[in-house]
Amino acid sequence: MKTCMGGNTHCLGIALALLLSALPATAQQPGPVPSLTREPAWAKNVSLEQQQAAVGPFEQGNTMLKESLFIEAAKKYRESLQHWDHPATSYNLALAMMNLDKPDEVYALMNVSIAHGQAPLGPDRYQHAQKYIERMEHDYARMTLLCRTDTSVTLKSEIQHLPVSCQRFERLLRPGPYLLSATHDGYQLPDLKLDVEPGQKLGYRLEIEEQRRWAAWKPWAVMGAGAALAVGGRLIHMKARDDLRAFDARVDELGGWMPPDPQVVDARPRAKTLQRVAAVSYAVGGAAVFTGVALLYVNRLQPKLHPVPLGDNELTVTPVVGGGQTGVQASTQF
CATH class of the missing domain: 1.25.40.10 (Tetratricopeptide repeat domain)
Structure with missing residues (x-):
């Protein structure tokens, strides 16, 4: 024919x-x-x-x-x-x-x-x-992603995992939640959540940025508070020790008899209370110091995905079919 x-x-x-x-x-x-x-x-x-x-x-x-x-x-x-x-x-x-x-x-x-x-x-x-x-x-929504060649990216949903070609990735997506999962230099980056709605045209250039979980001063603040509690506990402990020594010295002066002065009599239970307060201050302060050290480690600079929206003049999309391949080719300007 x-x-x-x-x-x-x-x-x-x-x-x-x-x-x-x-x-x-x-x-x-x-x-x-x-x-x-x-x-x-x-x-x-x-x-x-x-x-x-x-x-x-x-x-x-x-x-x-x-x-x-x-x-x-x-x-x-x-x-x-x-x-x-x-x-x-x-x-x-x-x-x-x-x-x-x-x-x-x-x-x-x-x-x-x-x-x-x-x-x-x-x-x-x-x-x-x-x-x-x-x-x-x-x-549907149209998603365009561009990323560094040394980064491996996967777009995940409940029903599929889509490998992202950083040189050209243009795809229609069903509406719903998605996760961008990436590795950079062998390091697994935290997942990035994307919510896709019908009719959207989304375009991002995925950059790698080193970020902290919290402001840098926060772990140090926790450590400082813990150290302050420990120092306060030490001062309270010294006060309790001095009060007990004074009480014991007064008893020795009386040949082992309880002093008649009510203030001297009350010094011993008061000193015991101060000892307990000091012990609590030591424990809480020490825990805060160790927590601050752990937070310093967790809050170290770590690479994370940072999506930068693509401008209208940055992206050109061309459908491609041939040689057994189907898709689109995206070219961009940086």
Whole structure:
């Protein structure tokens, strides 16, 4: 099955195969073959042999798609794309991926399929792709992440873990909570929580910053308070010791008899109370000092992820499909 444009040797059989294939996933009738009077952009630098090699797996994919063999159909369409990056193949691959719960890949493929306008798809499929893209951008969020090449980052949710390519990561995400987990120079960084809402367009450059958990003075304040309690306890202890010595000396003067002076009699229990207060001050002060030392260690400078929002002029996103890969390419300015 093959049709050619005038005397041009480049064949558009794959476009004809698309338009003559009944695809139940679209619920659309095949449209007419577009009228082309010159070599289209999607056929440039594609030899006749490459086009012919692409038609076979494309038609096999169509057959599998009609039989609801979505995984097998997707494999055939990817095989066809290795020979020829035709918008029609990207469109049909998107139809297969819709049934495999791959919204981000479907979104990228639909964008690729409409990159050359209506001609390679026909108006009905072109409009269908546009409406699907609009619906995805309304229901999902688009996340763009850029990071240092010496940092390994994973975007986690309850249902999936997505490795982040720091050179180019652009993905549609289901709304909900996410965690950014990263390692830098072999060190596991604290996770960073992100809340994603429908329709959001989020873009961050992930930088590594050394931060403390608390202000640097707080552990020192705890240590200082502990030291002050310990010193206070020492002074109270010395006062209790002096009072007991004075009491014992007065008793010795009386030959072991209890002194008649009430103030001297009360000195002993008062000194015992001061001893107990001093012991408590020692314990609390020592615990505070040790706590301060532990806080100093915990509060040391540690690397953490710091998300810097990307400006509108920093990011350019281009859908990419070809060579068995699907996604988007993000370029940025620093």
